[in-house]
Amino acid sequence: MHDLRQIRDNPAAFDAALARRGLEPLAAAILAQDEERRALSTRLQEANARRNEASKLIGQAMGKGDKETAEALKAEVADLKTTMPALEEAERAAGKALDDRLAAIPNLPADDVPEGADEHDNVESARWGTPRVFDFTPLEHADMGPALGMDFETAAKMSGARFTFLRGQMARLNRALAQFMLDKQTAENGYTECNVPLLVKDEAMFGTGQLPKFFEDQFGTTDGRWLIPTSEVSLTNSVREQIVDDLTAPLRLTALTPCFRAEAGAAGRDTRGFIRQHQFEKVELVSICRPEDAQAEHAHMVASAESILQALELPYRKVLLCTGDMGFGARRTFDLEVWLPGQNAYREISSISWCGDFQARRMNARYRAENGKPAFVHTLNGSGLAVGRTLVAVLENYQQADGSVIVPSALAPYMGGIERLTPA
Known part of the structure; x- marks a missing residue:
């Protein structure tokens, strides 16, 4: 398995090492998948944080007798509960796709390994x-x-x-x-x-x-x-x-x-x-x-x-x-x-x-x-x-x-x- 941080830090070096193995460049595709997974993770964290915040605000609104605000917040929480499972599944799928791609890539050769086809x-x-x-x-x-x-x-x-x-x-x-x-x-x-x-x-x-x-x-x-x-x-x-x-x-x-x-x-x-x-x-x-x-x-x-x-x-x-x-x-x-x-x-x-x-x-x-x-x-x-x-x-x-x-x-x-x- 490869270190994503190293690929992010030096994608050109990763692709150059793959080229010595006779493989096409993969860093850009890997980093795009990584960005998609990270974006989904960020959205999920934000949705979870908003659900927790809205749940607290419901109690505050009810305490003030503001039923209209409380009902709006309840509807927002219900909507988040409905949409978050799909977001969680999308994050899991993106992570698995990235892991599967990384798992299929061979190790990178050491610098002193001679280049050759067979x-x-x-x-x-x-x-x-x-x-x-x-x-x-x-x-x-x-x-x-x-x-x-x-x-x-x-x-x-x-x-x-x-x-x-x-x-x-x-x-x-x-x-x-x-x-x-x-x-x-x-x-x-x-x-x-x-x-x-x-x-x-x-x-x-x-x-x-x-x-x-x-x-x-x-x-x-x-x-x-x-x-x-x-x-x-x-x-x-x-x-x-x-x-x-x-x-x-x-x-x-x-x-x-x-x-x-x-x-x-x-x-x-x-x-x-x-x-x-x-x-x-x-x-x-x-x-x-x-x-x-x-x-x-x-x-x-x-x-x-x-x-x-x-x-x-x-x-x-x-x-x-x-x-x-x-x-x-x-x-x-x-x-x-x-x-x-x-x-x-x-x-x-x-x-x-x-x-x-x-x-x-x-x-x-x-x-x-x-x-x-x-x-x-x-x-x-x-x-x-x-x-x-x-x-x-x-x-x-x-x-x-x-x-x-x-x-x-x-x-x-x-x-x-x-x-x-x-x-x-």
Whole structure:
């Protein structure tokens, strides 16, 4: 959500930031709606004040025996009582229309975000690791996975496309990855592990920006709840409608959860394999902090996600997203893209975003500033990491010519003595 005061104070700057997002100017239309709402509010206040004043004058007129004046005042009060409900409804409708417009506008990009139309305009900022040189042609995980316990057919029979049934050693490796990620984020990177609801109400999805814009990408229930697309929703909303008294240190939260996405906007993309699923697991990172701490916290969160890839010795690159490829709620986003030798390409495995006070305004999440006054927090979120995509990266990077997969040494404590996945 955007700050109306800032739009009023500098509409040109607001429109310029929207232009970087590829959007038409909106400040004039927003301010016109705001003026209409404020005018209606003023009329309503004046009508209410006049009704109260006239009611008092009726008693005074009756006390003086001035029945004619009293009857005129009674008629005026009756007329106001008749017209005010319509005025109240008009004010509510104007306010809702303005709120709906503001809710549909994406966050404004930070000044250092490169301009661009799509992923081709993103800027690579770093690489880590050297892709392995194979003495055989590496396979994609979708081709080698079934022999190792990655069962696409069984899942498709019971659930349809974009679901996977993991068996035996493959399921163990998936669990090991998730536990390893949680342990590293909590023990080394300062995050507090949480166990969160998977079903949330409209308000929670609105707070983090999934609703109303991305309605078609979500799975809803028959009782008006939503399956979370990421635990960002639950973790970030843990401070909704609150004033955090002490935020001198960022509030860092993490959770491992199933995630559910309809993938309505991804038709035809990654239809093979384990890359893009309707149900998947992810270790999410969320930070709630003061505005002055946000830049350092963004760097910390990126480094926290990178630490997983480095520990698993998976080559990756870090990419700063351009204005046209950045998510709806982000001010700045770094993607980490892991090397997949089967595809001979880098693919996204984590997206880490600083959202400024965009989500905080939607949630009314504040902290007690040094001056004692409440101010909106800044929120950040990112994957630390997507478990399924990390599983894919391990399979493709550690595959052997005989179809087996060596387990990364960092996962040895979690694998119960299994050092290699072997094909059936």
